[in-house]
Amino acid sequence: MTRSPLWLALPSRFAALPRTRARIVLGVLAVLLLASLTALGVPQPAPDAAGAGGDRQTDVALYEGIVAAVTHGQDYYRAAADALRAGSYPLRPFLTFRLPGLAVVQAALPPGVTLALLYALAAVTGFAWYRRLAEALPGLAPRLFVLFLLAAGMLAFVQPALIAFHEIWAGLLVALSLALRRPGQWVEAASIALIAMLVRETAALYVLVMAGLAFAEGQRREAIAWIVALGVFAGVLAAHAVAVHGVTGVLDAASPGWTGMHGFGLFVRAMSLATGLQLLPAVAAALLVALALFGWASWRDPLALRAVATFAAYAMVISLFARLDTFYWGLLIAPAFLAGLAFVPDGLRDLTSRALDTRRVRVHRVER
Template sequence: MPRPLTPLWLTMPSRFAGLRAPMARFGLAVLALLLAATLTALASPGPPPVSHDPAQRADDQADVVLYESIVSGVRAGGNYYTVTAYALRTGNYPLKPFVTFRLPTLAMVQAALPDGVTVVLLYLLAAAVMLAWFIRLRPAFARAPPFAIALILLAAGMVVFVQPELANFHEVWAGLLIALSLALRRPDRWIEAAAFGLIAMLIRETAALYVGIMAVLAFAEGHRREALGWCVPVGVLAVVVVLHAHAVAQVVRPLDPGSPGWAGMLGFGFFVKTMTLSTALNLAPAWIAALLIGLALFGWAAWNDALALRALAIFASYAALLGLFGRVDTFYWGLMIAPTILVGLAFAPDGVRDLISAATERRKITVTRLTRGG
């Protein structure tokens, strides 16, 4: 077994340190395939470009305007479901099936608060995410500069999440809550993480995928009590969804339009594109941004920590969700995992160096000459 090299940025050798040469070469081949696959994002469809014309805001941010109108209607005393049905019809949105109606949690809270307070709460949540990951990442890096780079990458993944005009967007809140939950989870301390996971689900039910993954991984690691603890929020969500479906049925009319479905089948490239659109990589050339997403995923695989495997499983699951069921107009599903994905780039240098070193390792054979006595 090759001897691991001294880490470059990390305090501990990467997951690929010490691999035998055949496995390391296989790993390099997988990395090359991953990077090649990310370039399919260049041919993947995406949302139409934003005009940045204030007069065209209703078209550029149609969903945001929709949620704003719902909050305004509830704040004026309207029933959430009646207001939402009217807003969906006015905007030519589908009203069937019931999941086209967002859960009322976020709208009800925002309707009870002034807009300024909502924005302050969003900033406080973003600050909590930064602090939680500051604490979680600090032991992973040997020196201050790479640690600072990791925090900058975290901030780069959160640029969308601190825009006040998106405070009514459900995925913005749910994505931050998932990031906070993941950072807080420890084998011996998971209740807070599960609680934030529940709040994320009550805001956006697609966060149930994250909670389900955490439950499965806890069970696989032998943490039966924790696994049960993650299942409880899923049970709560199931009850809420049943009540929600019943309430939606009371306001939907027979002739209301239905959803075109979610079998988009747009593939891995669409997932990569959603990640570039949901982070600061949106400012980079498309091919560079795509390759960096691939390196970020590789970096998470390289970090030799149980948290990294959880993060990688979550990214892979949402990649499957987006690639199989996402549509061009649902690219914002990527916001559910955008805050933390770029942090993987800080783990990539050690992983790449260790893979290359192991792949080029040559066994040293020492020949000893023996002389027989006469």
């Protein structure tokens, strides 16, 4: 018999699991919690891990310098090449150059207007997520809790010092796209995701996940929309590669590559540093990252499925390819990530209840 939900409007995904499957899922959760603690053994990046770019704040200074040069009339690609060389950054392959859109827009607007746009985007994204999550969390206490979690997840996204950092804008756009997508309503989501890709190309992974899930669910028109967005992005990226080739040469420094292979622990650290979890002890932060993933998996909803798939995809990419100094890739999924903790009470209660259920169905034969 399914028990009444604690916080959720409807029972969690685990409320009706057979005992054996519930025990398997409980074992997977235990492994996930243990795996999260590997973050404690991930080494700190060396001071010169990527030239001057080993520190995120230095990266911000680089982008601010490029914006300043474009503001004074310099061509974006020439300004970017000069700034990268001056900072001892790699210039090859072409992906070491950010796409020009964000810098060009920032150069065209007064700083106060750009900051207002960032705050507006953060507010709209937060409201969109609260509206979606409030549908699943009818009580006042869980709604207040999820507001706190959204604020903690967006802590880095309202810092004026990071306004030139591409992941800040792209992360908010990815989160807004995910919040706006509903069954049969995907035009706005795909359009916003395209903008996110044009700000930071790593947002393309999110679009691939959304396209794959749409195909898997038989939503052909939606899947085509996501593929079209990817096609437009691919065309822009090709033009970007040609432009970068025009300002670089074989003597320019090359990137050390993206084969970090630091494992799940680096993903856990990335999410800790990208959210308010950075204020907690490392052990607590690591365990909460794992519990947030579990919480999202507990919610039985198409939005939760897409969130889990997106988080899992970025977890895999960061675990396999991110270097120690590129932990900021986690910002792409940070805004809504911690909201999964709001689903943990129902998910954990239902899972343990089903796993520990010892009731048996007895059949009595009655002879007449």
